[in-house]
Amino acid sequence: MPGNRVGVCGEFFKGWYIAMPERCKIVVVCGPTATGKSDLALGLARAFSGEMVGADSMQVYAGLTVGTAALTAEMAGGVPQHLVGFLPPEQVFSVADYVRAAHEAIKEICARGRLPVVCGGTGLYIESLVKGLSFTEEKVPPETRAALAAEWEQAGGAAMLEKLAALDPEAAGTLHPNDKTRILRALEQVQHTGITKGKRAQRSLPAAPPYDALCIGLDFQERAALYAHINARVDDMMDGGLLPEAQRVYENRDSYKTAAQAIGYKEFFPYFAGEAPLDACVEKLKQATRNYAKRQLTWFRRMPDIHWLLREDAACEENARQMVASFLAGAE
């Protein structure tokens, strides 16, 4: 099997030949929801003796398989799966946590001589992983954030943006006064570390990407087809036991901080609160999922080097397999 070997190649540096490990090859399957990423990735993992690595901010949580459309161990049928369903829903998780854990998993898979197949729909996670962004251990204390949030309520966005402009004019110039999340984040960062957003971005980006990655994107030719699949999948989820899962999330919404904002649960909150009929919530869920798929598309379209495959194409899976085969065979 043409998996990864930790072979030895090297380069000449000031006349010295330095041995270094061969870059690890990974396959990435991305794209909007409901395009069949998981199935494709699973097929590739089977064909090339690979292991799955999730790249999904909500599938990391345990016990939320229906709503997040995560592969269960049975569905994976013996193919190892990493970073899926491993976290208690009470825990918060972040890109930084993800990237750290994913690098670890990939390293181990490569060491076993197997192929990591990264699969998921969270653009931020995938891009950060593939680019090899580094995040410091240090965290901003929650009090700082709380204080700034309180200040926002008093002063408003425009004032806070001005405040940011005094400390980090470059970042302030790129932000809109309504963009609360980013203004507050930029503020807490300069306040706490004294490092501006731009400087941070510069430092987090490595000289070269850490992996030799083949990115495969999945989409439908027609937007209408994507939306039709989304609608149908929501109906399938309802048949598959989404409601009880959503009720559990509803009852724990205060402790499931991140998980409670997942699409597929929060849309049912009005139903559980007795404020809306069930079918209205189902419609809302379909709507929210369509909106989300569109956002995912704008993220992935922007990423360079994605090889797009169309779901309508009967040879879609076959093409993917050939791409991976020649990727693994090719001298890097």
Added chain:
RNA sequence: GCCUCUGUAGCUCAGUUGGUAGAGCAGUGGACUGAAAAUCCACGUGUCGUUGGUUCGAUUCCGACCGGAGGCA
């Protein structure tokens, strides 16, 4: 049968004391570096139900007709 209300953007509805109209949602495009399935930005011409009349000018006023909702017999 009579009375009242109603017909405006894909949907829900504002509005024009007569000078051809605008919100929310949807849709489309974009952004995104520690909550990202989150968050944020940009984009608004549609025979103003049909048809006559009044008027320099009607989506707006008047009439008739067609559709919808309610009330009284």
